[in-house]
Amino acid sequence: MAEDIKLEIRNMTKKYKTGDGVENINLKVRKGELVTLLGPSGCGKTTILRTIAGFLKCDEGEILIDGKRIDHLPPEKRPTAMVFQNYNLWPHMTVYENLAFGLKLRKVPKQERDRQIKEILELVKMSGMEKKYPSQLSGGQQQRIAIARCLLLKPDVLLLDEPFSALDAKIRSQMREELRKLQIDLKITVVFVTHDQEEAMALSDRIVVMEKGHIVQVDTPANIYENPINKYVASFIGEMNFIELEDKTIAVRPEHVSVKSGEGNGIKGTVRAVMILGHYVEITVDSEYGIIKAYVPNESVVSYYPGESVTLSFSKFLEYPKDEKVVM
Amino acid sequence: MTLGLFNPRRWYYILGRKKITELIILCVFIVFFYGPLIHLFILAFADKYEYPWVLPREFGIRWWEYVFKQKSLVSSMSLSFTFAFLSTAISMVICLPAAFILSRYNFKGRKLIMLSFLIGNAFPKIGLYTSIGIIYYKLGLMGTFVGVLIIHMIESMMIMIWLPTSAFRSVPRQMEEAARDVGAGPVRTFFSITLPLAWPGIAVAAVFAFIASLGENQGTLLVGLPTYKTMPVEMYGVILDYPATAGAVFALILMIPHLLLLLLLRRYIGPETLSKGFKMN
Numbered sequence A: 001m002a003e004d005i006k007l008e009i010r011n012m013t014k015k016y017k018t019g020d021g022v023e024n025i026n027l028k029v030r031k032g033e034l035v036t037l038l039g040p041s042g043c044g045k046t047t048i049l050r051t052i053a054g055f056l057k058c059d060e061g062e063i064l065i066d067g068k069r070i071d072h073l074p075p076e077k078r079p080t081a082m083v084f085q086n087y088n089l090w091p092h093m094t095v096y097e098n099l100a101f102g103l104k105l106r107k108v109p110k111q112e113r114d115r116q117i118k119e120i121l122e123l124v125k126m127s128g129m130e131k132k133y134p135s136q137l138s139g140g141q142q143q144r145i146a147i148a149r150c151l152l153l154k155p156d157v158l159l160l161d162e163p164f165s166a167l168d169a170k171i172r173s174q175m176r177e178e179l180r181k182l183q184i185d186l187k188i189t190v191v192f193v194t195h196d197q198e199e200a201m202a203l204s205d206r207i208v209v210m211e212k213g214h215i216v217q218v219d220t221p222a223n224i225y226e227n228p229i230n231k232y233v234a235s236f237i238g239e240m241n242f243i244e245l246e247d248k249t250i251a252v253r254p255e256h257v258s259v260k261s262g263e264g265n266g267i268k269g270t271v272r273a274v275m276i277l278g279h280y281v282e283i284t285v286d287s288e289y290g291i292i293k294a295y296v297p298n299e300s301v302v303s304y305y306p307g308e309s310v311t312l313s314f315s316k317f318l319e320y321p322k323d324e325k326v327v328m
Numbered sequence B: 001m002t003l004g005l006f007n008p009r010r011w012y013y014i015l016g017r018k019k020i021t022e023l024i025i026l027c028v029f030i031v032f033f034y035g036p037l038i039h040l041f042i043l044a045f046a047d048k049y050e051y052p053w054v055l056p057r058e059f060g061i062r063w064w065e066y067v068f069k070q071k072s073l074v075s076s077m078s079l080s081f082t083f084a085f086l087s088t089a090i091s092m093v094i095c096l097p098a099a100f101i102l103s104r105y106n107f108k109g110r111k112l113i114m115l116s117f118l119i120g121n122a123f124p125k126i127g128l129y130t131s132i133g134i135i136y137y138k139l140g141l142m143g144t145f146v147g148v149l150i151i152h153m154i155e156s157m158m159i160m161i162w163l164p165t166s167a168f169r170s171v172p173r174q175m176e177e178a179a180r181d182v183g184a185g186p187v188r189t190f191f192s193i194t195l196p197l198a199w200p201g202i203a204v205a206a207v208f209a210f211i212a213s214l215g216e217n218q219g220t221l222l223v224g225l226p227t228y229k230t231m232p233v234e235m236y237g238v239i240l241d242y243p244a245t246a247g248a249v250f251a252l253i254l255m256i257p258h259l260l261l262l263l264l265l266r267r268y269i270g271p272e273t274l275s276k277g278f279k280m281n
Helices: A045-053 A095-105 A110-123 A139-152 A169-186 A197-203 A221-226 A231-236 B008-044 B062-069 B071-104 B110-122 B125-139 B145-169 B173-181 B186-215 B218-224 B231-241 B244-268 B271-277
Strands: A005-015 A021-030 A034-038 A060-065 A080-083 A157-161 A189-194 A206-211 A214-219 A241-244 A248-252 A257-261 A267-277 A280-287 A290-297 A309-314 A318-321 B046-048
Touching: A005 A045, A005 A189, A021 A045, A021 A189, A021 A214, A034 A045, A034 A197, A045 A080, A045 A157, A045 A189, A080 A139, A080 B173, A095 A110, A095 A139, A110 A139, A139 A169, A169 A197, A189 A197, A197 A221, A206 A221, A206 A231, A214 A221, A214 A231, A231 A241, A231 A248, A231 A318, A241 A290, A257 A290, A267 A290, A280 A309, B008 B046, B008 B244, B046 B062, B062 B071, B062 B244, B071 B110, B071 B145, B071 B186, B071 B231, B071 B244, B110 B145, B125 B145, B125 B218, B145 B186, B145 B218, B173 B186, B186 B231, B186 B244, B218 B231, B231 B244
Parallel strands: A034 A189, A034 A206, A080 A157, A157 A189
Antiparallel strands: A005 A021, A005 A060, A206 A214, A241 A248, A248 A318, A257 A309, A267 A280, A267 A309, A280 A290
16 A cells, blocks of 8 residues: 555665665655664665665665655754664753753744653653753663654654664663554654664564665565575574585574484484573584584473484475575 | 981982982972962062062062052053953854864865964964064054954964864764754754864863963064053063062962963863864874
């Protein structure tokens, strides 16, 4: 449905003098959808985000929001709001002033301003912090305020540039959950940039996997996990065993490898290491095709020990042509 | 048994050779550095000071009253501050935009321009003032208020460009981008975000410009006489015409603003801001 599309990028190209950049980017983001741009650093995901926000001019192509072109507008005229990696709260302003800045520019009357700020602080669980300065807050708190600053302005599209990468692991996953909840409750359209595939899997409605300035695959997290389009995507998302045969490469997820003691039909190998990772166990097997990892449920594992001969079989696997090179 | 507390030999063995040398150098330095200052203080507060007495026989503020009664001296003070305020303010208006451009755009010849501001301070000033004098005569600026003001601004030009340039440079671009993003245009972004964040560096520059202007004498002497006599210029006359005690009072008054400003500087702005300010990139 055409009216569903909030943000559209058509044939966008942005090249830097160094030759890096992005080429032929086509992307449609539906209203209320959270789309993640995922890829290693330098793949161009931030470039795309910055062209949407207006900090970079694209060389070719169009960017549309609600069907209207915005690529000629300066950042302040675009209906987008961006949350930066380093929060970028203005250190000389209090939390209140940071939040009020955008509202003042929009000539929102003082009473209305105060009410909205109170409301948004409640929403991001930061009530009563109005008078604090950013340097008095922790990283997680600063990022909450930064997100609040953007949400206050009710942007058509919210852009997040690796917003949680400066936070420690525990707060990161907590913020992730909260952001997802906010996004669903408020029905905001979000473009999220990350290099962390786990984060992308946890958050997104759809993931855009990028490599060297190109989009490689766009799909839901489950589909990308199940059917990675090539070896690059397969290696980037989740754990994957690659078995090189003469004419092709076979890719198997560790959870699709089953392990049996003793000799039998299948790939022969010896157990090299057994590692208990909570509810499942990772078994590393030295096989005739190299190292293969298997995830097996915790209870069935008692009998395996390093040096034991085992036979492996695959319940599910993917095949890729031989000539492709995997870039990690 | 009595221990001679002032026996140098004991000191030597307590402190060791290195420490004792350092101590002696420090003492010499203190005498050299603070001796004249102390003498200045004694002179300034000496009401009765006659040969052959080493110290004044009466202390008081007689000479202070005397100095403040001299109309020309008092007016030179207010003139000095007028010049200092005006030259600082005007050179801020001129230099800050230039500093902003120099910090934000990496055009060809940027470093050359930065260096060119150093040149004015790299050669003996008197040569510079001679050529300025020639130009001033042609333009009719000799002996005018504007003429003196320009001299004072040249004095502070380098510091007013260099320090604010690095101050602007140290404001993260993304702070500005965040402001643009929430809807502020370039001008408002500059005044609401960039300028306040660069303020400490700019304040240092302003303080230095102010002090430089207060201390400026050669140029003012050449260009401003006889109409415009600032405090340092008046000092020449004071040395020649007034008793030494009046001169001491005047010298102390000249020192006060410098001291205050430097104290402010130390209190609010660390040495890093200063050292960072003189980096070229």
